[in-house]
Amino acid sequence: MAKRKRIGMEVALAAAEAVGMCNVDVAAVYPITPQSHIAEHLSELVADGKTDTEYVTVESEHTSMSVCIGASATGARAYTATCSQGLMLMHELLPIASAMRCPIVMSVANRPVNAPLNILSDHSDIMPQRDSGWIVIFSENGQEVVDLTLMAYRIAEDKDIMLPVIIGIDGFILTHMVEPMEFPDQKEIDKFLPPYKPYATLHPDKPLTMGAFAMPDFFPQMMKAKDMALLNSKKTIVKVWDEWERKFGRRYRPVETYRTEGAETILVTMGSMSETAELGVDELRDKGVSVGLVKIRLWRPFPSDELKVAVKDARVLAVMDRAVSPGTGGGPVFTDIKAVFYGEDSRPIIVNYVMGLGGVDVTVGDFVKMGEKAAKAKKEEYEFYGVMG
Amino acid sequence: MAGATWREIFPGNVVLTPGSTKGYHTGGWRSLRPVWDNSKCIKCGICYVYCPEGCVSQDEDGYFMADLDYCKGCGICAQECWTGAIEMVEEG
Ligand code: SF4
Ligand code: SF4
Numbered sequence: 188m189a190k191r192k193r194i195g196m197e198v199a200l201a202a203a204e205a206v207g208m209c210n211v212d213v214a215a216v217y218p219i220t221p222q223s224h225i226a227e228h229l230s231e232l233v234a235d236g237k238t239d240t241e242y243v244t245v246e247s248e249h250t251s252m253s254v255c256i257g258a259s260a261t262g263a264r265a266y267t268a269t270c271s272q273g274l275m276l277m278h279e280l281l282p283i284a285s286a287m288r289c290p291i292v293m294s295v296a297n298r299p300v301n302a303p304l305n306i307l308s309d310h311s312d313i314m315p316q317r318d319s320g321w322i323v324i325f326s327e328n329g330q331e332v333v334d335l336t337l338m339a340y341r342i343a344e345d346k347d348i349m350l351p352v353i354i355g356i357d358g359f360i361l362t363h364m365v366e367p368m369e370f371p372d373q374k375e376i377d378k379f380l381p382p383y384k385p386y387a388t389l390h391p392d393k394p395l396t397m398g399a400f401a402m403p404d405f406f407p408q409m410m411k412a413k414d415m416a417l418l419n420s421k422k423t424i425v426k427v428w429d430e431w432e433r434k435f436g437r438r439y440r441p442v443e444t445y446r447t448e449g450a451e452t453i454l455v456t457m458g459s460m461s462e463t464a465e466l467g468v469d470e471l472r473d474k475g476v477s478v479g480l481v482k483i484r485l486w487r488p489f490p491s492d493e494l495k496v497a498v499k500d501a502r503v504l505a506v507m508d509r510a511v512s513p514g515t516g517g518g519p520v521f522t523d524i525k526a527v528f529y530g531e532d533s534r535p536i537i538v539n540y541v542m543g544l545g546g547v548d549v550t551v552g553d554f555v556k557m558g559e560k561a562a563k564a565k566k567e568e569y570e571f572y573g574v575m576g
Numbered sequence: 577m578a579g580a581t582w583r584e585i586f587p588g589n590v591v592l593t594p595g596s597t598k599g600y601h602t603g604g605w606r607s608l609r610p611v612w613d614n615s616k617c618i619k620c621g622i623c624y625v626y627c628p629e630g631c632v633s634q635d636e637d638g639y640f641m642a643d644l645d646y647c648k649g650c651g652i653c654a655q656e657c658w659t660g661a662i663e664m665v666e667e668g
Contacts, residue, residue, distance in 0.1 A: 395593075409585060
């Protein structure tokens with residue numbers, strides 16, 4: 188494997204650089220903090236002629252997604268990025284993109300949702316999009332943002348998948364961090380990511396209809412086809428990740444583990460907090476607490492089987508949620524994980540810490556505290572960590 | 577594609593036959609039918625313009641009528657007609 192130069196760059200800019208290497212035909216991006224640097228830098232790359240992309244300066248996120256769907260339907264490779272209120276405004280269109288099997292790629296700079304207004308970081312924006320039929324992948328650091336972005340179109344456009352992909356990049360904590368990263372050569376990416384070959388395109392010479400009306404004799408089959416496509420996408424996603432590992436040496440799995448061997452208690456995280464949690468696990472292990480870490484990389488389709496294997500010997504799972512699922516008695520990751528174990532004969536005690544809301548820093552010390560508490564758990568718990576009273 | 581299993585559906589519910597909605601007869605929804613009284617008609621064409629189904633057409637004498645295969649009986653033509661030339665009549 189070629190030794191590559193590592194360069195220091197803000198992660199949002201690196202995301203845009205990676206998009207710029209993907210031979211994207213149409214980008215329609217409306218700026219919103221903390222995604223703005225992606226929108227700005229991509230427009231710089233287009234203006235400087237570094238990527239041959241039509242950059243549509245839309246007036247809202249509803250339009251950016253509409254442009255992407257329309258472009259994708261004509262056979263163009265389409266890209267957008269957003270977060271928070273922008274993603275909420277797009278919400279209406281997300282299930283349309285997946286039902287029409289438009290392989291759009293979107294970066295989401297995860298940020299809270301109003302009210303109160305907060306521009307920092309958590310997962311409240313992505314969670315309402317859970318059921319929109321998109322593949323959702325979370326990144327932990329800048330290098331992962333680059334790699335996962337470069338792999339996203341290969342996954343989205345695979346003929347066995349044909350679904351849009353979201354790459355979650357925690358706002359500020361990741362987007363605004365300057366990190367060392369390495370990029371493959373353009374030639375290598377051109378080989379890894381061949382031009383998009385759509386299965387059908389809107390063209391006046393060969394008229395057809397996409398996303399048409401369906402009556403009850405047809406609609407449920409349509410929903411099942413979309414669900415099966417998403418469920419089945421996992422094996423192809425892993426195949427693409429395997430190829431990446433062979434070519435570029437970095438390995439990605441739907442569920443990743445850190446020091447889980449023999450761990451009685453396993454912390455479960457998603458997104459940028461995972462690296463901090465690793466340090467927490469190291470500290471706990473040094474103190475003799477039997478703790479490991481499981482990181483959810485692939486949020487949709489949910490990696491149930493991989494999760495079961497990863498935590499099979501644990502007595503306690505401590506799920507760290509960076510969002511609330513109001514009225515369900517737990518965070519969204521927690522409720523999903525509980526569902527995974529419902530059918531199992533023996534299941535761990537699952538506790539839930541909702542934390543890091545609205546950009547609250549979650550430190551190594553916090554993970555140590557949560558790990559120590561979870562290690563003593565006797566029954567299911569649901570707690571807003573760090574919230575008084 | 578009615579009656580197709582989920583495996584047989586073309587990805588993305590793409591309909592490959594142009595104009596296939598013509599095969600779907602919305603006339604089956606109708607409970608009221610528009611009936612034209614040409615003696616009151618001034619041939620303004622408003623009924624033609626407003627019909628959401630596009631099923632109103634003009635005959636050689638300049639009067640209008642609905643294609644009952646597609647007229648869903650919404651009554652918009654009757655509502656919009658200036659002269660009250662269209663009456664919605666219960667389907668028998
Ligand atoms: S009743 Fe409705 S559908 Fe029928 S002709 Fe009038 S406007 Fe058209
Ligand atoms: S709207 Fe009434 S008056 Fe005008 S063309 Fe139709 S039927 Fe005749």
